[in-house]
Amino acid sequence: MSVIISPSVLSCDFANVQRDVEMINNSKADWFHVDVMDGVFVPNISFGFPVIQAIKKHATKPLDVHIMIVNPDQFVEEFAKAGADILTVHYEACTHLHRTIQLIKSNGMKAGVALNPHTNVNVLEDVIGDLDLVLIMSVNPGFGGQKFIDEAVNKVIKLKQLISDNNSKALIEIDGGVNLETGKRLVEAGADALVAGSFVFNSENPTKTIEALKAL
Numbered sequence: 001m002s003v004i005i006s007p008s009v010l011s012c013d014f015a016n017v018q019r020d021v022e023m024i025n026n027s028k029a030d031w032f033h034v035d036v037m038d039g040v041f042v043p044n045i046s047f048g049f050p051v052i053q054a055i056k057k058h059a060t061k062p063l064d065v066h067i068m069i070v071n072p073d074q075f076v077e078e079f080a081k082a083g084a085d086i087l088t089v090h091y092e093a094c095t096h097l098h099r100t101i102q103l104i105k106s107n108g109m110k111a112g113v114a115l116n117p118h119t120n121v122n123v124l125e126d127v128i129g130d131l132d133l134v135l136i137m138s139v140n141p142g143f144g145g146q147k148f149i150d151e152a153v154n155k156v157i158k159l160k161q162l163i164s165d166n167n168s169k170a171l172i173e174i175d176g177g178v179n180l181e182t183g184k185r186l187v188e189a190g191a192d193a194l195v196a197g198s199f200v201f202n203s204e205n206p207t208k209t210i211e212a213l214k215a216l
Helices: 014-026 049-058 072-082 097-106 151-165 180-189 206-214
Strands: 004-007 032-037 063-068 086-090 110-115 133-137 171-175 193-196
Touching: 004 032, 004 171, 004 206, 014 049, 014 206, 032 049, 049 063, 049 072, 063 072, 063 110, 063 193, 072 086, 072 097, 086 097, 086 133, 097 110, 133 151, 151 171, 151 180, 180 193, 180 206, 193 206
Parallel strands: 004 193, 032 063, 063 086, 086 110, 110 133, 133 171, 171 193
Antiparallel strands: none
16 A cells, blocks of 8 residues: 555645645645644644635545644534544543544544654553554644654554554554655655645645655
């Protein structure tokens, strides 16, 4: 299976969102990565439900929604209504993680859990069988364009083992500092999906950049 590419629309041109959505539709990308931040869990604020609905209206590929918010449970149903296909919550934001995962699934979405750079993959041991996706943060969440944290590669290897040991079908996704060099290392370590924001949208030809990532 070739690697899944999920361009992060947080890095798109907000004055031309529809144009950039069409670009992703027509590219070799697989998903749309949508980052939602509340200014509390992370020091930044981003999209609300109207923007997700607007992207969904034009998108022909699944919406891979990553929520960096406190109290995610209270918004799960709204994310489903807004059009999220995959909903990823942060381990660090969920007091009752198992319940949150079941809530996401009961609303018809695939369930993902994200881990901050300091969080060990072993914390997912008791829920890995219920997950569709694990998102490893290879930068500290909150801002695009940060430097890649090398330890993420080792985390992918450890997580791959955990998934295998538990016969889980969870995919491994990486977010932060992904480019052709880091992407290659991550795919070799066992990553299934790569999120790329500024690397795609700041490139001369985003479509070709997506194609190059897809070929890793």
